[in-house]
């Protein structure tokens with residue numbers, strides 16, 4: 391954690407000095423949204439995509455964006471510029487703000503609370519690419535607006551902890567017989583040579599990494615489709631991956647304590663992981679965003 395410089399409501403200040411009201415609706419109701427954006431050697435990864443998703447989340451909770459895209463960019467760039475040599479993960483949160491009294495209904499004219507901080511980001515453990523990781527399946531107990539990147543994450547917290555309790559890294563969530571995504575990641579499978587991910591809907595978060603993987607698949611001619619993945623297809627998949635901005639692509643080689651495919655990260659993962667690494671390298675050189 392970069393301890394001494396976070397952003398709160400227009401000011402850069404030490405983390406220890408950052409304070410919000412206990413009446414903040416983010417605190418009282420989880421009435422707030424967030425983003426997590428990697429920065430490689432000081433360059434924010436796919437910033438326009440993150441700002442677009444931020445706008446969509448705000449729209450989804452009936453909030454105006456308190457800052458323009460230009461204001462977001464300069465604030466976030468200033469935050470990462472403190473530590474340009476180190477890859478970083480930037481967290482930002484916008485809450486509806488603090489009202490005089492606690493009431494579920496949305497009060498008129500509140501000033502949003504805007505907070506952002508940066509923390510060191512490390513490349514994924516090479517053991518992950520070599521051996522893969524394990525996941526379990528769980529019933530998707532979340533609400534029906536999973537496309538909003540809300541900080542009301544209690545279901546995700548409990549689902550992630552259940553995975554941890556059983557020695558797995560992530561839970562893959564099943565809703566109405568279909569595998570949707572992980573508790574904090576998107577889902578891909580490879581089946582009969584085809585790369586498949588569930589279509590965007592209100593039942594999953596439109597991941598920035600997910601979109602990049604699809605773009606790379608198009609660009610490099612990988613057979614792919616966006617369609618539902620049934621629980622049975624998940625269980626018989628040749629490869630399973632979970633993706634997120636900070637974890638990149640995690641190959642799952644054990645599902646519910648059973649081997650996935652050959653039991654090692656598969657050939658399509660190897661190919662995509664290389665394409666992803668090349669893309670990251672181009673970002674570091676300022677050739678891509």
Ligand SMILES: Cc1ncc(COP(=O)(O)O)c(C=O)c1O
Nearest residue numbers: 574575576595597598599634635
């Ligand atoms: C529920 C959920 N799905 C998917 C993702 C992946 O999104 P992104 O690739 O934008 O990090 C996340 C990231 O935190 C998430 O929490």
